[in-house]
Amino acid sequence: MQNLFKCAAAVLCLLMCMTSMQAQKVSGIVLDENDFPMVGATIVEKGTLSGTIANAKGEFTIDLGKIPTAIVVTYVGYKTQMVPIEGIDDLTIVLKQGNALDEVVVTGSRGKSRTVLSSPVPIDNINASDLKASGQATVDQMINYKVPSYNSTNQAVSDATAHFDPSELRNLGPSRTLVLINGKRKNQTAQVYLNETPGRGEVGTDMKSIPAAAIERIEVLRDGASAQYGSDAVAGVINIILKERTSGGEVNVGAGITTEGDGLTYGADFTTAVGVGKKSSLNITGDYYYQDVTDRAGEFGDEVGDPLFGVSLGDNPE
Numbered sequence: 001m002q003n004l005f006k007c008a009a010a011v012l013c014l015l016m017c018m019t020s021m022q023a024q025k026v027s028g029i030v031l032d033e034n035d036f037p038m039v040g041a042t043i044v045e046k047g048t049l050s051g052t053i054a055n056a057k058g059e060f061t062i063d064l065g066k067i068p069t070a071i072v073v074t075y076v077g078y079k080t081q082m083v084p085i086e087g088i089d090d091l092t093i094v095l096k097q098g099n100a101l102d103e104v105v106v107t108g109s110r111g112k113s114r115t116v117l118s119s120p121v122p123i124d125n126i127n128a129s130d131l132k133a134s135g136q137a138t139v140d141q142m143i144n145y146k147v148p149s150y151n152s153t154n155q156a157v158s159d160a161t162a163h164f165d166p167s168e169l170r171n172l173g174p175s176r177t178l179v180l181i182n183g184k185r186k187n188q189t190a191q192v193y194l195n196e197t198p199g200r201g202e203v204g205t206d207m208k209s210i211p212a213a214a215i216e217r218i219e220v221l222r223d224g225a226s227a228q229y230g231s232d233a234v235a236g237v238i239n240i241i242l243k244e245r246t247s248g249g250e251v252n253v254g255a256g257i258t259t260e261g262d263g264l265t266y267g268a269d270f271t272t273a274v275g276v277g278k279k280s281s282l283n284i285t286g287d288y289y290y291q292d293v294t295d296r297a298g299e300f301g302d303e304v305g306d307p308l309f310g311v312s313l314g315d316n317p318e
Helices: 002-021 128-133 139-146 225-229
Strands: 024-031 042-045 051-053 059-064 069-074 081-085 091-094 123-127 150-152 167-169 177-181 215-221 236-242 249-256 265-276 280-291
Touching (some): 042 059, 081 091
Parallel strands (some): 024 091
Antiparallel strands (some): 215 236
16 A cells, blocks of 8 residues: 555656646736837746747737746847746836937948949949840840839830830839930930820930940939039939940840740840050940731721620721
8 A cells, every 4th residue: 555655646646747848838018117018028938949929908818838937038129038937927128228220321232232322412323244144135124123213114006115115214204314324415316205104204314225235334314413413413413434445245135035936135235445555445335126026906897895795806806
C-alpha cells in the first residue's frame, strides 16, 4: 500500500510539472506615461523568438513556453522594459521615454538615387544606360517609363497626331513643357493636336526626332522651372544632353513582335564622333525605326450581339 501511495504521488508530481511546462497565454496592455496605448509595441519572451505586438488599443496576448519567465517590451524612442511573469494575470506595462530621435537615416535602398538634391531646386538626372534599361525604342517612351510625372501614349486613328505623340509633364499640356538640347531651345512642331487626344488645341515637341543613341543623359526640372525659363516652362524643362565622344562608335539593333504575331517592330541606330580642331567635335548619329500595324478590331460584319434574341450588329435590316 505504501508503495502505491508513492507511485501515485510521483505521477501527480509529474503531471504538475508537465502542466507548468505547457504553453500559457498571458494578456496585458502597454501604455506610456500619459496612459496612451502604445500601438505596435513589441513583446517577446526572454531568451526565445516567440513574441507579438500590441494592437490599436495597446492590448496584447502572448503564448509563453513556461511560467515563471520574463517578457521584454520595446518601442522606438522608449526604454526597454523586462517584466517578470509569475502567473497568468492581466498585465499593465508602462513604458518610459528614452532618447529622443533627431533623424532617421536609411543605410540601404533597393533603388539608386538619380535626383540631384544639392542644387537650389531638385533635378532628375537620367543617364543613357537607364534609358536603355526601359526596353523602349523611342525617346518619348523611354522618358515615359523613367519619369513618373511624364506621360506620352501612342495615338491611333488620329491623323497626323499619330506621328507626333503628345507628351505632357505634370498633366499640363504639351506646350507647357520646354524641351532643350544641350541647353538650347528645341523647336516645336507645326502640327496642332485637333483630334480627341491629349493636348487638344496645342502644339508640342516631336521627341521621336531625337535619336536615342545620341543622348548622354536627360535632365528633368520641374520645381521653379517657369521662374527660370519663362511661361512656356510652367510644367517643367527637359534638357537633353548629347554625347561628346571624339573616338570610337556605337551600334544598336533591336526587334520585337506581339504574342498575336502582329505589330512587328525593328530598328537600328549608330553614333560616332570626330574631332574638329582642338576643342570641338562633330557627332554623327543615325536612327531607323519601323513599326507594323496592330489590329484588334476584327473583320467588318462580324456578328456581335445577344444570340438569345438574335440581335446582331452585322445584320442589315431593310
